[in-house]
Amino acid sequence: MTTVSAxxxxxxxxxxxxxxxxxVAIVALAYINVGxxxxxxxxxxxxxxxxxxxGITAAFHVTMRLRAPYADPLILPIATLLNGLGLVMIxxxxxxxxxxxxxxxxxxxxxxxxxxxxxxxxxxxILRDHRIxxxxxxxxxxxxxxxxxxxxxxxxxxxxxxxxxxIAIGPFSFQPGExxxxxxxxxxxxxxxxxxDALSVAGRKILGLTLPRARDLGPILVAWMLSVGVLVLEKxxxxxxxxxxxxxxxxxxxxxxxxxxxxxxxxxGIGAWVANLLxxxxxxxxxxxxxxxxxxALDTSDQLARGLMGMASGGMLGxxxxxxxxxxxxxxxxxxxxPSFGEEIGLVGVxxxxxxYVLLIERGLRTAIGARDGFGxxxxxxxxxxxxxxxxxxVGGVTxxxxxxxxxxxxxxxxxxxxxxxxTLVALLLRISDHARRPVPDPEAPNPVANEQTQVVKLx
Amino acid sequence: MSELTITLMRLGLLVALWAFVxxxxxxxxxxxxxxxxxxxxxxxxxxxxxxxxxxxxSPASVPAEQRPVGRxxxxxxxxxxxxxxxxxxxxxxGTSLPLREAGILxxxxxESALVLEDxxxxxxxxxxxxxxxxxxxxxxxxxxxxxxxxxxxxxxxPVTAGTEIRFGTTVVELRR
Numbered sequence: 193m194t195t196v197s198a199x200x201x202x203x204x205x206x207x208x209x210x211x212x213x214x215x216v217a218i219v220a221l222a223y224i225n226v227g228x229x230x231x232x233x234x235x236x237x238x239x240x241x242x243x244x245x246x247g248i249t250a251a252f253h254v255t256m257r258l259r260a261p262y263a264d265p266l267i268l269p270i271a272t273l274l275n276g277l278g279l280v281m282i283x284x285x286x287x288x289x290x291x292x293x294x295x296x297x298x299x300x301x302x303x304x305x306x307x308x309x310x311x312x313x314x315x316x317x318i319l320r321d322h323r324i325x326x327x328x329x330x331x332x333x334x335x336x337x338x339x340x341x342x343x344x345x346x347x348x349x350x351x352x353x354x355x356x357x358x359i360a361i362g363p364f365s366f367q368p369g370e371x372x373x374x375x376x377x378x379x380x381x382x383x384x385x386x387x388x389d390a391l392s393v394a395g396r397k398i399l400g401l402t403l404p405r406a407r408d409l410g411p412i413l414v415a416w417m418l419s420v421g422v423l424v425l426e427k428x429x430x431x432x433x434x435x436x437x438x439x440x441x442x443x444x445x446x447x448x449x450x451x452x453x454x455x456x457x458x459x460x461g462i463g464a465w466v467a468n469l470l471x472x473x474x475x476x477x478x479x480x481x482x483x484x485x486x487x488x489a490l491d492t493s494d495q496l497a498r499g500l501m502g503m504a505s506g507g508m509l510g511x512x513x514x515x516x517x518x519x520x521x522x523x524x525x526x527x528x529x530x531p532s533f534g535e536e537i538g539l540v541g542v543x544x545x546x547x548x549y550v551l552l553i554e555r556g557l558r559t560a561i562g563a564r565d566g567f568g569x570x571x572x573x574x575x576x577x578x579x580x581x582x583x584x585x586x587v588g589g590v591t592x593x594x595x596x597x598x599x600x601x602x603x604x605x606x607x608x609x610x611x612x613x614x615x616t617l618v619a620l621l622l623r624i625s626d627h628a629r630r631p632v633p634d635p636e637a638p639n640p641v642a643n644e645q646t647q648v649v650k651l652x
Numbered sequence: 653m654s655e656l657t658i659t660l661m662r663l664g665l666l667v668a669l670w671a672f673v674x675x676x677x678x679x680x681x682x683x684x685x686x687x688x689x690x691x692x693x694x695x696x697x698x699x700x701x702x703x704x705x706x707x708x709x710s711p712a713s714v715p716a717e718q719r720p721v722g723r724x725x726x727x728x729x730x731x732x733x734x735x736x737x738x739x740x741x742x743x744x745x746g747t748s749l750p751l752r753e754a755g756i757l758x759x760x761x762x763e764s765a766l767v768l769e770d771x772x773x774x775x776x777x778x779x780x781x782x783x784x785x786x787x788x789x790x791x792x793x794x795x796x797x798x799x800x801x802x803x804x805x806x807x808x809x810p811v812t813a814g815t816e817i818r819f820g821t822t823v824v825e826l827r828r
Contacts, residue, residue, distance in 0.1 A: 207679055214675060218668045225661040266676055273672060512662035537666060544669040551676050564763075 204265030205257050211269035212249055219245065219276030222513060226284045229514030237293070241283075244302050245276060248309045255313045260626035264559060267625070270552045271618050274603035275305055275611070277545070280513070281525065281532055282606050288519040297525060297606055304608040311612060312619035322624050326567045329382025336376035337418065339368040340435065344425055356426045357598070369431040370600070370613035373438065373578050374620065380439055381570035384446035387411075388566075392447035403451050412452070415439040416459045423463070427473050430585055430597030434578065436460060441577045445560075446570055481595040495522050499531035499590050510538030525606040527598060530590050545604075546587065553580045556621050562628035572624045575617050734787060734813040734826035737780065742822030743769055751826070755781030758819060759792070772796045772820030780811075780826075787811055787826055796820055 220242060227235030249272050256263060283298035293299060319325070325332070343349035343356045350358040350365065358365050384391070391408050419436035423429060440456030467474045476492055483489050484496050498521040506516060518524045518532035525532070534542045556576025563569045579602055589596035600610040602617075737756070738748040749756070749765060756765035759777035768777065774794035781788055790808040791798040798805045799818040811817060813826045 204679075211672075211675060211679070214672055218665070218672060221661065221668060222665055225658070225665055228661065229658050266679060270676065509663070509666065512658060513665070515658075515662075537669075541666050541669060544666070544673050547673050548676075551673070551680070554680075 203261050205253075205261060208256065208265035208268055209253060211266070212253055212272060215269045215273035215276065216246055216249060218273060219280060222277060222280040223283065225512070226280060226287070226514045229512060230284070230287050241279070241298070241302060244306065245279070248306050252309055252313060255316055256622070259316050260622050262629040262631075263622040263626035264555050264629070267552065267555050267618055267621055270548050270555075271603055271615070274545070274548060274552075277533075278529065278601075278604035278606070279305070281518075281529055281536075281604070284514055284536075285519055285525045285532065287514070288517075300608075301606050301611075304611045305615075307608070308611040308615035312615040315616055315619040316623060319620075319623055322568055322571065322620065322627060323565060325378050325571070326382045326385070329379055329386075332375045333379035333383065336372045336379050339372035339375060340418070340422060340431070342368045357428045357431060367607070367609040369428070369434075370609045371616075372431075373434060373582075374575065374613060374617055376435065377438060377442070377571060377574040377578060380442045381567050381574055383411075384442055384570055385566045388446040391443065391452075392449055401451050401454060402449065403455075404447075404449065409455075412439070412443065412455060412459070416456075416463065420463045420467070423467055423474075424471065427471075428598060429474070429477065429595065430599035433460075433585060433597065434581055434599065437581045438574060438578050441581070442570055442574045445573045445577075477595040477597070481592060484592060495528070496590070496592070496596055498522075499528050500592070502531045503534035503591075506535035506538045508539050510534075510536050510541055512536060526600055527586070527596075527605065528590060529601055529604050529606070530587055533604075546583075549579070549583050549602075553577075553583075555625070559621055559625040559628055563624055564628065568624045568627060572621060575621055579614070579617065734828050736827050737766070737824055738827045739766070740816065740823050740825055742820075744822060748827070751780065751782075751787065753782040755779050758824075759794075766824075768819065768822055770820040770822055773822065777819050778805075778817075783808070783810065785810055789817055794819070 220238070223238055223241070224234055227233065227238065252268060252272075256268065279298055279301055282301050283296070286296045286298050291297065343359055345359075348359050348361070349356050350360045357367055357369050359368055360366075391404065391411070393405055393408065396403050415436060419432045419439075422435065423432035426432075436456070437460075440453060440460075443452045443456070444450070464474075468478055479486075480489050480493060480496055484500065490497060502516065502518055502521055505511065510516070513536050516532075516535040518528075518535050521528045521531060530542065530545075533545060537545075553576050556572055556579065560569045560572035560576065563572055582599055582602055585594065585597055586599050586601045588594040589599075600607050602610065602614040734751065736748050736750050739745050744766070747766070752765075757776060757779055758764055758766045758768065758773075759775050760768050760770065760773050761775040764776070774792070774796070776792045777794040778792055778798045779790045781790070787810065788808045789798065789800075789805065789811050791805045796819075800809060800811065800815060811826060813828050816823050816825050818824075
């Protein structure tokens, strides 16, 4: 027999500070390790990059103390550590590929980290209450779908490596799908919080599964058709899967009906099967997945095979940072950053990285449980789930669990749009968790406003 | 630098990564925020066991008799007015919590003032609030009903100190 009661939650800002210092120390150790292993000395760029990284972290932490004092203390350190380790690996690949400071990807990644953290800080400062976002539900929906379909606009969208998921404006290129993930989560949360009562009405029961009514199938069919459209027109399996999975997961959270998951999986299965019959780019992906080492697969692309070989050569403890050859794989710093880590820090290290993601996602879901409003609950669980699904798709792709798709690993992978989107996502989670952990005002406490007499002012 | 240094750094990095993971898990364990679960011993030591703090803000959750005495003199109503609620039987027997004029919610939902762990109680089961003549108990459309004696409540009903009110297997009464 137990009773459940509220405790005054600690703010946890000092815990956060401690863990941030620990995270920065690990990143510094990894950076020094790379320098020593490759160049034989502590790299002189440590000071410059270190100051930049510490500056970003400190600015974020101070903002947290001022603007979100009750927010979860674990989210920021985990994100910082992942971002820093990504920087180290990109720097290590810069060294391997002989890129000097001017064209160095690590410096650009650091710049993007600063911009992304800046935007996240701005979100924390401007957005005082996440429930404001609910007012823009349908605007967010329209904006999200526009972002998702933007790469199809002729003249704006660019086709890179078989997928049309980029837009280019002048010298800048951007992947709008990453941002669409957040905007669509806002839309789904606002939409489902309104319609969940209708969507959870029980219909016919088949094989022990209570199905929803046929007339309520509209939204899931629309989402499915859009995701199939993205798959066919943009040839991007990753965004399509992420978008549809996000919708189904949030539908399940909103209605508590397992049948929606079953219907979603069935629809996705049908879509994937038909796509495999009709489209050659999907067939190629499936061939690479099932027979990675066959002659015709290696003739198409040996990227996946190289990544697997890299991880195999890393073994249990890895070759050590700077001692492997991750640069042999194409996109070793973006899509294939997990095999790069697998080779150099081994299975033990990669499992620690994956656990960090698990903990980040757990904090997101815990925030959802703690949130007191339905919209916040749905938004936090949707955002956390999108990170989870993205990690599954990326790691599953490079380890041959599912066909390889072009998504980036949140925080680790090189790429500005990915960093922007994921730091903003973290800022939203922090805002919701600040709201969730803030102590409830005591209704018995004297309210200064209530005791005041209402002033009646007559004009003229 | 020697190969030994590099090997030490490389293994040290792995150890540090895992130490970070365990540090996070350690914080996590102590930081299951929002609720505190207090295990209770059997009702034998009813008076002696420390009473669990009912959900609510901390100053209000101090049982009424431990409150500063000055507070009682502020209450204008008659001295015979009940000011706290005591669970007399059921899983939470022995719990007591102060009544609030704005009303307290009783049910299984964690936002209730008295969180019942009772399969026969509804999420938002009943409400006790201050009416014009005294305290009033209102059933909030619960599945198994709220009873005073054998009678199931259909409308808000005034209660006085000592009246036994039953929700599911829990019996409470108002005390002075």
